[in-house]
Each structure stands twice: as C-alpha cells, then as structure tokens.
Amino acid sequence: MTSDPYGLGRVVGEPGVLPQRAARLDPSLPVRPSELLIDVESLNVDAASFKQIRESCNGAPEAVVARIQEIVQARGKMQNPVTGSGGMLLGRVRKIGPEHPAHGKLRPGDRIATLVSLSLTPLVIDEVRAVRMEVDRVDVRGQAILFASGIWARVPDDMPETLVLAALDVCGAPALVARHARPGMRIAVLGAGKSGALCLAQARKSTGGKGQLLALDISEKALSALAELGVSDVSLRVDATRAVDVLEAVRKATDGALCDLVINCASVPGTEMATILSTRDGGTTIFFSMATSFTAAALGAEGVGKDLTMLIGNGYVPGHADLTLDLLRSDKRLREFFAARYL
Numbered sequence: 001m002t003s004d005p006y007g008l009g010r011v012v013g014e015p016g017v018l019p020q021r022a023a024r025l026d027p028s029l030p031v032r033p034s035e036l037l038i039d040v041e042s043l044n045v046d047a048a049s050f051k052q053i054r055e056s057c058n059g060a061p062e063a064v065v066a067r068i069q070e071i072v073q074a075r076g077k078m079q080n081p082v083t084g085s086g087g088m089l090l091g092r093v094r095k096i097g098p099e100h101p102a103h104g105k106l107r108p109g110d111r112i113a114t115l116v117s118l119s120l121t122p123l124v125i126d127e128v129r130a131v132r133m134e135v136d137r138v139d140v141r142g143q144a145i146l147f148a149s150g151i152w153a154r155v156p157d158d159m160p161e162t163l164v165l166a167a168l169d170v171c172g173a174p175a176l177v178a179r180h181a182r183p184g185m186r187i188a189v190l191g192a193g194k195s196g197a198l199c200l201a202q203a204r205k206s207t208g209g210k211g212q213l214l215a216l217d218i219s220e221k222a223l224s225a226l227a228e229l230g231v232s233d234v235s236l237r238v239d240a241t242r243a244v245d246v247l248e249a250v251r252k253a254t255d256g257a258l259c260d261l262v263i264n265c266a267s268v269p270g271t272e273m274a275t276i277l278s279t280r281d282g283g284t285t286i287f288f289s290m291a292t293s294f295t296a297a298a299l300g301a302e303g304v305g306k307d308l309t310m311l312i313g314n315g316y317v318p319g320h321a322d323l324t325l326d327l328l329r330s331d332k333r334l335r336e337f338f339a340a341r342y343l
Helices: 047-056 061-075 161-168 172-180 194-207 220-229 243-253 272-277 294-303 320-330 332-342
Strands: 036-045 087-096 111-114 123-132 137-146 152-154 186-190 212-217 234-237 259-264 279-287 309-312
Touching: 036 047, 036 161, 047 061, 061 123, 087 137, 087 161, 111 161, 137 161, 161 194, 161 320, 161 332, 172 194, 172 259, 172 279, 172 320, 186 194, 194 212, 194 220, 194 259, 194 320, 194 332, 212 220, 212 243, 220 234, 220 332, 234 243, 243 272, 259 272, 272 279, 272 294, 294 309, 320 332
Parallel strands: 186 212, 186 259, 212 234, 259 279, 279 309
Antiparallel strands: 036 087, 036 137, 087 111, 111 152, 123 137
C-alpha cells in the first residue's frame, strides 16, 4: 500500500474528504511518489455533463470551451457542478512515481486512457485545441495526475486512439451486462448512444440469440442505426421521460411480460420510472446514466410497488476494458458504427 493511494493529499481545505467529493483539488507539480503524471491529449466528457454544458451555452462551441476551462480552473478537475460527473482522458505517460503500481509496467511516452472519472482526477488545461461537439470530446494540451488507486488501459495498436477513447469511456456498461444477461432473457436498453450500442452488442452475445432485445430512444435515426447493426430485435421510438408511454410500448412489444433486465443509458434526467416500469417483478435494472437520481429510482419503485433489483453501474468491472475492445474487434459492423461517429 502506497502512502496516499486515494489522493487525499490533493484535496484542498477538506481534510479526510476523497477527491471525487472534494470541491477543489490541487493539480500542482511535481508529482508525488505514489502518482503518475500524464500529458493530456483529449478529454472525453461524460454525456450527461456535456449535454448540460452545451445546453447552458446555447450550443455555442466557444462558450462550451470557456465553460470547461472555467470549471477546471476553479476546481482543479473536470467535474460538472450541476451533474457531478466528469468523463475520462487519453494521453501519454510523462512520469511514474516509484510507489505507483504502474512503475515497471509503463514507460514515459506510453499512450494510455484513464478508466477513472475526471471528477477525481487533478487536471490542468494549458490549451484547448479543438472541441468535438458531436462526440462530447475536447482535444487539449495539459497535465493530469493519476493516483495509485486509479485504473488505466494501454491504448492498443490495432485501432485508432479516438475510437479507443470513445469505447473505453463506457466500458463498464457492457461488462456489467455480461455479468447479468443470460439466454432467454428479454432485455431492454434505454438510450441508443455508444453505451447503449455496446450494451446491446454484449446482450446479443450473452443471450446467444435466444431471447428478445429491445432498443428504446427518442431518435428514429439512432434506432435505425442499431437495427442495421443487428443488435436489437425491436426498436421503440419513445420519450424515456414519459414513463407511462414507455410502459405501454414495452408491454405491447413483450406481449405483457415486460423485461427481465433493463439497462438505462439515457443522458437526460427523469428516466428512472420508465426503466422501473419496463422491468418485470423480480427483474433487474442497471442505471448507467449519470443523470440518474437515486432518490427518484428508490422512491419511485417503492411508490409503484415494484419488486426488483436495482444496480448502479459504477463504471468498473474487472476486465471491462479488454471485454469492450474485444467486442469491437470481433464485430466488424459494431467497429464501423463507432468509427463512423468517433473518428
């Protein structure tokens, strides 16, 4: 165990508070013995966070950049004060402290992606080089610090870095689906973005084609893309904030049985009840959306008398990075789907 594996020494003015919860972190150099220093190239901002920032800035790229820089300067990390979420980053290793677990495994110059949230990662942005509004990404020049407890993945040589960044940003989602999906299940995924596509692809693999896969989204275009991928059996164009409408659509699609497993990957708030009502009694829901309200989910399920297991996807499942990259390697159409959107 290193002297400060969780980065408590980087918290400003709140002794004993963990970095994710802290109002501000100290990103100053030099790095400490149990830390790893990264030259940052890109930030993949959490979808719920980027959506909130984009909407608050009326979609103006310059204003989005200014808001992100303002947050990082004020907090020493990229943590949206409204959503509380962050994202992840890609960059090159600059220095490895002698007490960091990656010492001896990584070398300066190695390209890695962090698999812990930007909401707990000390960060400095020296320059914003580009903003990719359509994929929630900001290309920057800066430095970040990874604590001893922070997980990371080496960027593989067999696929483009930006594609890897997009996939690893949500790699906990398909990995947890792999843990719970079984042949014969009816499985629904709310949200047809990158995490939704990966979850459905893993669900198809885990069920072996035996069961029923439902894709739910407000965008007909997004649903059509998933149908072309062959990862969904049923496409339901619904507004996930309208829980009763979603219930009726799912009930009709499943002949009244509802779903054994429902995964929420929506990037908007207010979708908890659509998830809960779509799940059969005794079933399981997984909330991967950073817009999820625990209070709304817990009290909502109680209020409608729904007996189900509710899981909060924490973004980490052992082996999640390799599982997700292997999904892309083994499914040409899925890889092309990601390449068309995130390169």
